[in-house]
Each structure stands twice: as structure tokens, then as C-alpha cells.
Amino acid sequence: MIRSLRVVLALCATLTTSLAQAADPIERRICVFDLAGNVGPVMTAMKDWQTAALQWGLKAKLVAYTNEAIAAEDLKAGVCDASLITGLRGRQFNQYSGTIDSIGSLPTMDHMKVLLQVLSDPRSAKPMTSGDYEVLGVAPAGAAYIFVNDREINSLAKAAGKKVAVLEFDETQAIMVAQVGATPVSSDITNFSTKFNNGVVDILAAPLIAYELLELYKGMEPDGGIVDYPIAQISMQLVGRLDKFPNEVAQLIREASFEAYDQVRARVKIEEDRVPDRWWIDIPADEKREYEAMMQEARDTLRQQDYYDGRMLDLQSRIRCKFDPSRGECSNKN
Structure with missing residues (x-):
């Protein structure tokens, strides 16, 4: 970043x-x-x-x-x-x-x-x-990824009950956390990494370039990792x-x-590329589909609440369909 x-x-x-x-x-x-x-x-x-x-x-x-x-x-x-x-x-x-x-x-x-x-x-x-x-x-x-302090948190179900750092000004994160039954911990960009590194929270989302800059390896040691699925650009x-x-x-x-x-x-x-391969946590294809469905639901909810701009969401949907016309959302698009 x-x-x-x-x-x-x-x-x-x-x-x-x-x-x-x-x-x-x-x-x-x-x-x-x-x-x-x-x-x-x-x-x-x-x-x-x-x-x-x-x-x-x-x-x-x-x-x-x-x-x-x-x-x-x-x-x-x-x-x-x-x-x-x-x-x-x-x-x-x-x-x-x-x-x-x-x-x-x-x-x-x-x-x-x-x-x-x-x-x-x-x-x-x-x-x-x-x-x-x-x-x-x-x-x-x-891209932003999910950083965890325990590799066992490799599914949405296993995130339930965990503490998650959420940016106080970004409603998206709070909605996502609530959907999986986890506990949001209000943070800002100046302290969310500190909370993770000190064990105050179990999970946070951040771009990979924050790995060294914010020393996120401290929060992952010794048994944590990064879920191998990008959640946002x-x-x-x-x-x-x-x-x-x-x-x-x-x-x-x-x-x-x-x-x-x-x-x-x-x-x-x-x-x-500074992130060592050992930190990556693979997740199965069906889990990725579950992530995708949950994020689509979150986008739809935030569009209805006028938090996201529908014009940009529609443009992004057209781009996704350009790359993968087989997506379900693309059936009615030219």
C-alpha cells in the first residue's frame, strides 16, 4: 500500500x-x-x-x-x-x-x-x-486478505466466536463479521494491526504489503497464517x-x-512476495464459493442501504462477467 x-x-x-x-x-x-x-x-x-x-x-x-x-x-x-x-x-x-x-x-x-x-x-x-x-x-x-492467529481458523464456521478488528468507518467489515457470528472490535487504521499483533483480536483483513510494514507476522506467530482468498482490492x-x-x-x-x-x-x-509461503492457508473450493456468496449478499445489502454506489457495482459486475461469462450473475448480461 x-x-x-x-x-x-x-x-x-x-x-x-x-x-x-x-x-x-x-x-x-x-x-x-x-x-x-x-x-x-x-x-x-x-x-x-x-x-x-x-x-x-x-x-x-x-x-x-x-x-x-x-x-x-x-x-x-x-x-x-x-x-x-x-x-x-x-x-x-x-x-x-x-x-x-x-x-x-x-x-x-x-x-x-x-x-x-x-x-x-x-x-x-x-x-x-x-x-x-x-x-x-x-x-x-x-488485494486484502484475512490474517489469523490460528491456522485452524480456515473456514467461516471456525471464525464464529473470534474477535475481529474492523475499521470503525467501514460498515462492510462489521456486516461481514456479524454474518459469521464473530465479535467485531472497533479499530482504526493506526491501531488495528497493533491489536492483532498484541493478541487483542484474532483476525484482521489487510493488504499483503502490510505484512512487513505493520509487522503482522508478530500476530501470526507461531501458529497463524493468511487465508488464501482475496476479499477486496x-x-x-x-x-x-x-x-x-x-x-x-x-x-x-x-x-x-x-x-x-x-x-x-x-x-x-x-x-x-516478501510474505513467506509458509503462512498461506489453503481453503477448499466449496469454502471459496461460500465466501463469494456471503460477499455478494453484503454488496447487495450495502447497495440497498445506499452505502455502495450501484453504478460502480454494476460496472464491476460487467468486468467480472468479461473474465468469466459462466458466473451465475452473468446470465442476463450481454
Whole structure:
């Protein structure tokens, strides 16, 4: 999730198209969520970009935030011209792009690539703007998996009665936990890994690139593991204030985001490959089908509650059917 965000270099570089024409540098305050703060890998990437941006006529003031919630609130308050946050947190600014991370909607990174290609097309620009905000770019952060402290928790039935870390602002997780009879433990992105590593919770969901960054191996030792079934594709989104980043500039950044996809994916894979094979927990095919059915039910429920954007869910369904027309949901699709 973190190192892959060097994509910001590619995303923001396209600002030169309109800003370089200005006689005086245009100042923008970019708030960057990085768990490691000012010395973290995200800020390191952004500082490289900041230096280069001066020659484009953009004077960017970078501010590191270790608390993602505050980065989002400061964007609302106008303290930030743009904030780099997770798609889960970004849903409050744009429900359409915030539904990219919906549970089970994109089975693989290949599905994610097709989706981001669609979103980079100018014809998809309209829903990327919502109220006073516009999504300037989306970067893939890899799939999220279920981490457990006991390898015996290799089925939904065995998760019953266990404690599960759930992000307090993501209703999806609470619904999923309730469905399997487990106990949700409200957490945020700054402490959910600590709760797992200290044994406060038995289960958490996280992208593989968090394995080393958040030292999740501590929570899995000695008998835990990672259930070999991706439950969501995680995104990082650069959300800007509409009056600070014109639509045409945002479109260029989105196009650059997709053009950088393969490079970003390669960086994410390097981090994912750091996970030793011994941690993987295989689950049978019928268990995977049970996971899929449960996630479909959760998506349907959250669509009805207007938590997920139906337009994005429909687009994701069409992409799933493109990859596998034999899926039951595809019978009525062209």
C-alpha cells in the first residue's frame, strides 16, 4: 500500500500541462497519509515530486499525516487542497470511486486493471466529481486478505466466536463479521494491526504489503497464517478540492494513473512476495464459493442501504462477467 504510492510521482507530474503556463508558481497544500510520518516511503516519494514540481510552476507544500482521519477532515476544512488517502476513507468524498474497494467485487488485480482503464477514459470523468471534490487519481494497493492467529481458523464456521478488528468507518467489515457470528472490535487504521499483533483480536483483513510494514507476522506467530482468498482490492486515492484542481487537469492525472499501472503493480508485487509461503492457508473450493456468496449478499445489502454506489457495482459486475461469462450473475448480461 505504501511503497506503491510512488505512483503519486506519475499522477501529479501531469499538472505541468496547465500550471507551467503560469507566470508565478501556484501554491498547493498536499496532505499525505503516511503511517511512518515525514520519514515514511510515501512522503519520500512526494518530496522527490515536490522538487521536480518547482520547474513546472507548482509550489507544493507537503504535510505528512500519520492519522488518516485527520487528513480527511483537514481536506473538508480547506486546510488541504488535496489529500492522499485510502479508497475506504475516500468514500465520504465520492461514493462512486469509494465503491472501488467494495467487498469481493474485483477478484484479481487483472480485474482492477480493467476497471482503472475504464475510469481513466474521459467519458468516465463525470462521476469522479462529487460536490466540492474531485478524485484526481486512483492507485492500486493490492488485494486484502484475512490474517489469523490460528491456522485452524480456515473456514467461516471456525471464525464464529473470534474477535475481529474492523475499521470503525467501514460498515462492510462489521456486516461481514456479524454474518459469521464473530465479535467485531472497533479499530482504526493506526491501531488495528497493533491489536492483532498484541493478541487483542484474532483476525484482521489487510493488504499483503502490510505484512512487513505493520509487522503482522508478530500476530501470526507461531501458529497463524493468511487465508488464501482475496476479499477486496484496495486503492489509494488522491482527492482534491474542485476549486483548486480544474477538471481538465484531473483528467490528465487520471490518465497518467492508468499509464503507470503496470509499474505500480510491479512495486506492489515486490512487497507482496516478501510474505513467506509458509503462512498461506489453503481453503477448499466449496469454502471459496461460500465466501463469494456471503460477499455478494453484503454488496447487495450495502447497495440497498445506499452505502455502495450501484453504478460502480454494476460496472464491476460487467468486468467480472468479461473474465468469466459462466458466473451465475452473468446470465442476463450481454
